[in-house]
Amino acid sequence: MFENLSERLERSFKILKGQGTITEINVAETLKDIRRALLDADVNFKTAKTFTETVKDEALGQNVLTAVKPQQMMVKIVHDELTKLMGGSSTDINLDGKPAVILIAGLQGSGKTTFTGKLANLLKSKRSKNPLLVAGDVYRPAAINQLQVLGEQIGVPVYTEEGSKDPVKIAKDAIKQAKQNGNDLVIVDTAGRLAVDEEMMKEITAIKNAVKPHEILFVVDSMTGQDAVNTAKEFNNRLDFDGVVLTKLDGDTRGGAALSIRSVVNKPIKFVGTGEKMDALDVFHPNRMADRILGMGDIVSLVERAQEQFDAEEAQKLQKKIAKNQFSFNDFLSQIQQIKKMGSLKDLAGMIPGMGKAIKDMDFDDDAFKEVEAIIYSMTPDERENPAILNGSRRKRIASGSGSSIQEVNRLIKQFEDTRKVMKMMSKGKNLSKMMANLPMGGR
Incomplete structure (x- = not known):
């Protein structure tokens, strides 16, 4: 991920190589190239325009020290602005409830069910939680079975109601069982559709109103680029979710969703999926992602x-x-x-x-x-x-x-x-x- 963007940004910074000072002319040339790189990475047009304008203001307002080359200064400014663009700092999820209820939403094929298992595994191993998974997707035939297989892999129980087609009732009954069995965390997997539709929105809203989740996470496939951002906007208008989860970040994706989504929906990216395995889930750190985009690696995560x-x-x-x-x-x-x-x-x-x-x-x-x-x-x-x-x-x-x-x-x-x-x-x-x-x- 971000390989092409990293390469393009590196080329953009080379425009300033050998320059003695940062001027409006050489900055304009550099930023023109940066904006093209962002747009090619499928970053939202308005986001790319605002970003480059902010970088320009910062760059022209800097007194470049003699010990710092203009190219190095520009890299630092872009790094800082990329970090801000993606949220500034990592954002934790709310686990205060007894039990804490997390509602998972998203389109079909975005990786919701797999993420549900990964999140349970992460919170069980790193936060000592005792989770219960809820199979709330009653439409996709393999969804319930998939969640049961994942639950077995990570040693977490899965609540199902055979024959039931009422996801609201299933979610409410699951919370009752969690209280009886001492589960301090309930993660509700919900149905997705191939596209946003009114029926889907009504159902997920009904589940939200019934169980009053402490956290709503919207799962989005980062491979879908700007479509992912637009879908997130529609879901947020109806659900007012708490955070975004980007899946398939290990794939051949241009990265536009990761860079645009925060500025468009004004909600933090909380987790990123980096593979198929149950432990391939990371907390999202904007500064570390900015490091990787600019080819600086991510030693802290390593x-x-x-x-x-x-x-x-x-x-x-x-x-x-x-x-x-x-x-x-x-x-x-x-x-x-x-x-x-x-x-x-x-x-x-x-x-x-x-x-x-x-x-x-x-x-x-x-x-x-x-x-x-x-x-x-x-x-x-x-x-x-x-x-x-x-x-x-x-x-x-x-x-x-x-x-x-x-x-x-x-x-x-x-x-x-x-x-x-x-x-x-x-x-x-x-x-x-x-x-x-x-x-x-x-x-x-």
Whole structure:
């Protein structure tokens, strides 16, 4: 997401490269290019016009210090204005009720049901909530079953009423059951339509009036661009929702919805979906998104994801094993599992400053570890702990058992040994550049 916009903005800033000062002429040229970039990213026309006018006012009002180049100053101004455009800061959801009731709304196909499961999983794991999911979509045949499958995956109960076609009654009955069973959170999934219609609006309004939710979240598919913004506006006129959820941000989307929606409906973006897995849901941070748009990465989010998988005691044990050169294939396998839990590889790489442009055209396969895992799982427990015993006949058996070639097995073992050398030398504080030069691939 935002790859094309990031590239276009970078080109726009280059107009100021080598300029001694910010002037009305060079700013006008830069902003003309920025506005084109925003419009190409499907940003609302009025939003793009207002944004560039605000940036112009800020830029011409700046006294550029001699230590700061005009290009750098413009990047900072655009970053700050992008952050403001998307809301300024993250906005929490209201969980004050007993139980707290969250109503999920949106068009069919926007990812409402999947988000409902993700939100329950997030609030259960990070906020210690005891949620109950409510299957309120009584029209789409697979919706109830889909929510039940998701509920089973994350260990959260799902309330359904077989044969009932009254979503208002279902929602009210679910809240009664939540109170009886001690659930402190009720998340109501509702029906969507392929387009906004009066019947749909009446139904969702009736549910709102009946259950008086503490939070109404509007789920929108970010792939739909300005259509998403227009739909959000119509829903907000009827529901006065509390926040927006952008799904499919990991897809090939131009990003216009994320940049426009706040200014059009004046409601914060609260969550973003970044994949299909149940943990692929992030709180929306405008400043971090601005960082990513401008190619600065998002180290804070990367560190947060790593910390979620981080076990201090296990890390200490691992450090000792590395220092003693006892790092095994079991440890290697454990590290792979932790990386996989952090999210898609392309998303993780994009959080590293400067990597966004480098990986733009690269194809990241999230199943890339499968072959490695297959080879390791084909080893005996003794072989995993003691790689030194992996002779020719053992390697042949592992290749056969994992569906790999002997060359692939040999390559993995060689890479593992090289990694082990690097880790051991790093643990002893040796010079990394000299160490890398000594490895087979170093110095090329």
